Amino acid sequence: MQKLPGARREAAFRSVWRRIYTHDKCATRSFRLYYHIDYSSTSWDGIKKTAGVSDAQLNERFRSTALVGALSATLTKRHQPEGYILPPNQALAVPSIAELSSRWPGMSLEQTEALHADYQEESDLLAEYDLAEAFNRAREVVLDEMMWGRPT
Numbered sequence: 001m002q003k004l005p006g007a008r009r010e011a012a013f014r015s016v017w018r019r020i021y022t023h024d025k026c027a028t029r030s031f032r033l034y035y036h037i038d039y040s041s042t043s044w045d046g047i048k049k050t051a052g053v054s055d056a057q058l059n060e061r062f063r064s065t066a067l068v069g070a071l072s073a074t075l076t077k078r079h080q081p082e083g084y085i086l087p088p089n090q091a092l093a094v095p096s097i098a099e100l101s102s103r104w105p106g107m108s109l110e111q112t113e114a115l116h117a118d119y120q121e122e123s124d125l126l127a128e129y130d131l132a133e134a135f136n137r138a139r140e141v142v143l144d145e146m147m148w149g150r151p152t
Helices: 006-035 044-048 055-063 066-074 097-103 109-129 132-148
Strands: none
Touching: 006 066, 006 097, 006 109, 044 055, 044 132, 055 066, 055 132, 066 132, 097 109
């Protein structure tokens, strides 16, 4: 990543973070459809439903997310280039069709447009989740575990 030009590196970080944020919902949806099991407490919608849920239970829900896994791996790094950790609102931007065409010159316009549409779909899905508060809570969970050395 260090050898990539700044704009490409930041676009790559945004793509990675979009996929981290949307992973839990997508994985849960696929698993539930296949096995007919309700995993609503591990989807973002389920995690956000906190009525009657203790802090310990909520923290456990967060610990089961890809977001907490990613933050656990990244917050400990001393060298964090620009965009290394992105809150959800900063991961929404997608590369333009022109940027994608220059990055992959061998792709047809149709393929480039399809890739752009996929990126835009990820971004739209992330925007729907409204995860600003979830990001802050997940970050707190990770930092507490780093500081105290045990789950909170």
